[in-house]
Amino acid sequence: MFSLDPACQPRTHVVFLKTHKSASSTVLNILYRFGDSRNLTFALPVANHLGFPNLFQARFVKGFDPNRNKEYNIICNHMRFNLPELHKLMPNDSFYFTILRHPDTLYESGFTYFRHEAPAYHRVSSLEEFAQNPEKFYSPNEGNSYLVRNVMWFDLGGDHNGADDVERVNRTLRELDAAFDLVLLSEYFDHSLVLLKKALCWSLEDMVYFQLNARGKSDTPSLSPSTASKLRQWNSLDWLLYRHFNVSFWLQVASYGEARMDRDVSRLREMRRRLGSTCLLGNGPLKSNKAIPPEIRPYSPFGSNILGYVLKPNLSGPTKELCTRMILPENNYLHRLKEKDKKQQD
Template sequence: MVLYGGKGLRRRMVRFFSMNPRFFVLCTCLSFVGFVILFQSEWKRRVLPDLQFGTVRDNTKPRPPKRFCHLKNNIVFLKVHKAGSSTVMNVLQRFGLQRGLNFVLPKRGHYLGKITTLKKANLLPLKANETYNILCNHVVYNRTVFGSILKHPMFYFAILRSPFNQFVSAFNYYSYIYPNKYLLEVPKVNPITEYLKNPLKYESFLNDPRFSYTNSRMAFDLGLNLSDVRNEQKISEYIKILEADFHFIMIMEYFEVSMVLLKRYLCWDLKDILFVPKNIYSAKKPHQVGVEDLRRHRAWSKADYMIYEHFLIIFWKKVYEEGPDLALETEHYRSLLTVTRTYCKSQNRKKSMTITQSKWNEPFELTSYDCDIIMKGELPLVYMLQSKHKREHFPYSLKGKRTISK
């Protein structure tokens, strides 16, 4: 038996290819194609992600396919009392100001409707052929009325808070910051417990029960009739209406995650959702509450619990659908919030601050003017928007007569 070594094999291959030149060319081409395919796959897998996203790597799971996205300007935010809604409102106001959008604004005050829904007669009207873009002031929801005034397809969203925490926050706020008569009747020793022992006793001091801020107020703001707030069937039926009408319900306990989700749904930039918390009050002496207080409150505010728990489940489904990338973007967002608060609260804001590019944002400038709007209180900003609206939609002559028709 003759065994061919390396040199013998090479001689035979050279002799074979010299006698078959076309076969040699074919083999060479196939080898080159194979090399290109292998090189391209390795480039995409190892090199390209680092070139696009710097040193940020997410090796947990691939991102879900990016949804088709177009920036949304037509927005309804249903502002729920004592659930972080003033902070969200500031974000929407800043977005609308920067883009010259039209707000739904009351002619007087800052409520579109404290205990009622929208009324066209109470709104600052627009010039002919213009439409409203953003609604974010307090008003009670009514799907029929909203649809008749807001002509464009709107993105509807709201915010909810854990019912007991929302109740305690409202109780404190309307006892000590903006005292409401019915809550002043509650004894000062263990007031939460005393109120929950007999809430109807203290609610009876109200001339109109719709002015209560402690009787399923979240459900009432969302449009549920007060007569139905302890009727489970009516509540369940209304939850279906809310689920059909609202594209997204934020959860205050997961505020930053909610804001990143909102940004994704609206196709906004991270700069658009920067904020400094608004309208926060903490009791100097925390209330002592027990298990019995929680049980009584769940029975008293049945509607708030049913609505909150329903939309909390939907919220976590939305979080799951976004994948692990949502957590990474939220952490990055939190770091930007820290930088924003430090910069906006500093005494030296003469120079703008540059935020560098990341996987989740293009580079942008944070300016002193941005901070002025971010830091502005709810009422001053509403009044500023009202003045701007009147200048743009109701120009007056020096004699005080309108120069445009209604």
């Protein structure tokens, strides 16, 4: 549980475990902007992720040298959680957090986004067909099988094909409780950011965001009760994980105070509305298409219709720079940070 000390100092040693399809790209952008604007040192990957789907190792960080005493401030790219290796890299006072998503919506989103990456999904015409008999279409030894079953459990370092043995699951949950200072929930994203703001002693302005790597509501169908029930059985470890941290999340919201939370969520949303009015053509996202310039166009797998943004044409100076940073897709921003790091090393 984080401190409520009003005299806290902003924390600049941060570990974010980025999970699949859980609004984590938006969190990543918040961390990128905070660290970039303050010239903090990121633990950057050689390519686009930190060795995923292998368990994280410190050597996956670009330029890591165990014999060199280099201080890293933020690590936040895709990795599979491995606490002992993170301890080799990050300072002892680092703040660890992650984000989870309700398994029902997570797997509907994952089915659409990873349709062409997961062999099990190649064999069906719909998620409903897959849910009727997952064992018929799924092979645990195939590539990218972690995208099809218990993906959050896998991201957090567990065996996605493991049995939901009570003793083993409870032991893992206790270990995760001890490792993470805060676990956000994507369904309550603004509430989560208010808690994160307090935990890190950052400002509410630091938490303002535009949603990235998301689909429009019209492209996000709901699952039938029957399909949802079958997928919960198939992803039982993820369901147990989500239920556990859902309880702790709401305990922290209660500790923050209902009236105070409502006020700060409203303030955050008003800041986002005002900044959208300043930055964005049409004040909101557009489906990724040729109207969006290539340098800010999000990656959109076939059929996923990922939303992107177009900036107003009259922006200039610091306003244009801020607006541009807020809408940069993660790989574009990562490239920018690598170029900045290279210049600092030269």
